[in-house]
Amino acid sequence: MKRKQLLGILLVLLALGFSLTSWFCDKKKSGGITNKNHPKTLVVSFDSTLVTSFYAKYPKLILYKKQVVDLYQNHQYDFVWFDQKGRKETADVIYNRINNLHEEGIDAVVPYKETLDALFQTESAKPNIETELFLSNYYFFYINKALRGIDDSKLNELGWYLPRKKQSYVSYLDSLLVDPTLIDKKEPLIGQYYKLKNVLQRYRTIEKNGGWSTITVPADFKALKPKDSSSLVAQIRTRLFLTGDIASDSKSAVYDEELQNGFLKYENRNGFASDKVIVAKHINEMNVPVSDRIKTIIVNMERCRWISTDVTKAREFIVVNIPSYRLTYFKNGKVALVSNVVVGNTMNKTVIFSGMMSYIVFSPYWNVPKSIVEKEILPAIAKNKNYLAKHNMEWYKGNIRQKPGPDNSLGLIKFLFPNNNNIYLHDTPSKGLFNEEKRAFSHGCIRVAKPKELAGLILQDDSNWTTEKIEAAMNKGKESWYTLKNKIPVHIGYFTAWVDDEGTIHFYKDIYDRDNTLAAILVEE
Template sequence: MSKGKAPAPGKLFKAGLFALALGGFAISSTPATAQVTAFKQSLAEAASSAPAVAAFYRKNGFDAIWTGSDDASKLRRKALFRALEDAPVHGLPDQTDRIAELMAQLKAVRTTRDLGEAEAALSKAFVEYARDMKTGLLVPSRIDDGMVRKKAELEADVLLAGLKDSQPSAFMRSLVPDSAQYRSLMREKLRLEQIATNGGWGRSVPNGKYEPGDQGAGVIALRNRLIAMGFLERSASATYDAALANAVLDFQASHGLEQDGVAGEGTIKEVNVTARERLKSIIVAMERERWLAPERGTRHVLVNQTDFSAKIVDDGEITFQTRSVIGKNTGDRRSPEFSDVMEHMVINPSWYVPRSIITKEYLPKLRANPNAVSHLQITDNRGRVVNRGSVDFSQYTARSFPFAMKQPPSTRNALGLVKFMFPNKYNIYLHDTPEKHLFSREVRAFSHGCIRLHQPFEFAYALLAKQTEDPEAFFQRILKSGRETKVDLKQHVPVHIIYRTAFVPNKGPAEFRRDVYGRDAKVWAALERAGVALPSVQG
């Protein structure tokens, strides 16, 4: 948005314009009937472009809530303008021009038509602000087809009725996401803004590999950068000593890197990310936090794709955590972002091969060799196993292939020995895997989209602990039977599959992760197009 066209909002407050008499024209508490009728007609006309706003006024008898001369109207105006002024603090677009336009419109009121138009304009500005603050500025699915999260719908008439029936400042505060994570992100945003404004973290570190015992300008630059970031106490040492190695370890841990205490290419690349870029990640994370419904569940599962982790959270505390593998960064394999509810687990599962995998990967192999992928059973529409030798696979296309494929329970099963189900149209779930070696990788994007767990048995024990005295014995007894067994969760558990390159743990400083799918870059670009801007910074 353009700057410098109007006085700063703070100056408008000091000028006392919130107590303005609307250009000398306001509806009194006992107005003339003709004046009221003209006002209502003007308001109805002006509000008609926003049906839900118009619906509120119809229910409200077209009474003014902003432009009256009563104290309640004045308090609402003041609360709205203060909220608009503070929007950039929350990573929303600067509203300086919008405030000036609304102020000018109020000051220029001379007729009942002017007043009705001003009333409608204030309501529309409020509703837009409330929606942006409460549920986010952007629509996720318009940015990336893997961001399928549904935002809560906020009806304008409900918002306006809530404001009318509440203390205005308190209602504006209630629109701000009420989560510990959002508050922590806001604090980190303010901290990074100050760091960036003051020049950032100093000189970048030359590319290379630095390890214990090394000396030279690169080591000194690394030392100074980590000191500026808060990972190392002030030191004059020019050697890659134990203190610097420990600082590198701490940095690697907080950035999702392999923790070896050696500053190699990947670590140096992350060390050199500027405060300005980290600030973008924080603002994107704040927007993403607004997309999540405030009711996360007293107990819930949180999968952060960029962190390659899956956690069980109870009353805000992480009670279990394990590594995860997410979808490969290609085509339609990227794991989607959404929330659902886990209802059951299946021990000794069969793998029912998704149709997309059958037609894209296995049908070409079967055409070339009917005995290909022999670990999978081919079944007809009644579930009966088909004799491969009696089928001419070359006659089928991806559309006409009439069979299903499945892999019976076994230690070699693609789903491993347990899967955790939250039925959804994306066919995504959490599961075990026989490919344990993948969990040692730093970047773990290898699946077809589902989330693979490093410690699935322990994950199951933690879930079952709420409904059985000895969850491990219960689980192992079913496992040893070898039979495919569905186990319902008596307490269904919300699952939130999120994508955060920036987050703040309950304890410790903010952590950052790489943008593995490039989604945050798209979100930031969309925020910029919507008017979000960084302050004038140097870092």
């Protein structure tokens, strides 16, 4: 009897075990709960084919399908947004960021917003496939808008060839799911982005308060000089107070010392030469509406999304910002040199890209580009047979080159970072152009106002060189090449708004008319 009872119990246990096994397998396919590796870890999995069904129901989210599939393949189709307590805190953090995208300079329509809002009506929903997939899609919606920016293919259309770091936002999500506070740290984007973001809030406050009034310039207006008295002075004072160029608005109509200092600050951050005389072009710039300034800030925030944070980690690197006509050389984390530059004119735009400076050429030849030979030099020779001799030029291997010397178009030194665009940095005999406010005069290369100083800093740690040797090589009249022991990254960018370390915003003319094109793309996005 006991043996029969024992056999019966064993049969029941076997049957029960088979049923439980089948139940768990069915739950695994349909969204069941299992424990893996750790008894306290809640893991919910689902059938991968359900992803297709989700996008059939919510086609406006299809843009994020590839990223979502990558995410779940990486997680073996386990749910990622829930733990034993319910929906993870990270989901609420991302939802809050989506609701505040305007702070990131983004004006985007959130697809299925009502459905998304409904998910967060309850404090913590139970795991289900639709909610899980919604949260993943909106994570990538936020990431693509706020961190990644527009697609790489559109960057090529915009003529932007600076390299982008390949960022795994799947791995970034894994980190956020463990610690949601990581999203408040500034590592995902370069520091300039966050500076622009802060200024954006200030300018939106100005806009909310009514912006600034247009200053009407009389037809007979000539200029305002220090100590002049005019109703225009009072208007300019109010205008500069709104943007923080002066600390207070006394309403005075006298062009006093306080306003002079404020105006000099205004000139400096708007690309004007320093001069206390106020003329029409200055007032016209003041009349640019605050809404336009906000648009400029937003498009430059977008450009910041395309820059790898690795750029600033190099021991030394050079940055050229085309609209500001300025080169900055960074060494050991500090600014070592700032120099005015001349960039390409609108017919010969300087290309936006990165390269590695490998050579310095002293007393260089100028190998004249074929386009210049055909368009400029050959017609000049036709008019004057002595044109080449007059300009210290010669035929060389079927092309024309200019011999080394103080009148050489490349000056006494050039800095090479090999690239397909044939762009490089160089000296110039035309020093006066560096004093111009608008310095887009070249055929695409970048003329440097302080080439000797730049060479000195680059070769500062090289025992082969001294200041005297550099100067001698520059004036030798015979071309010589030097290979740098350490290659230096050179980044040529295009920013029409830039915030300095003191938090002051600088605006520059959009010399290649790129801002409106980018703004239009952002609206489409």
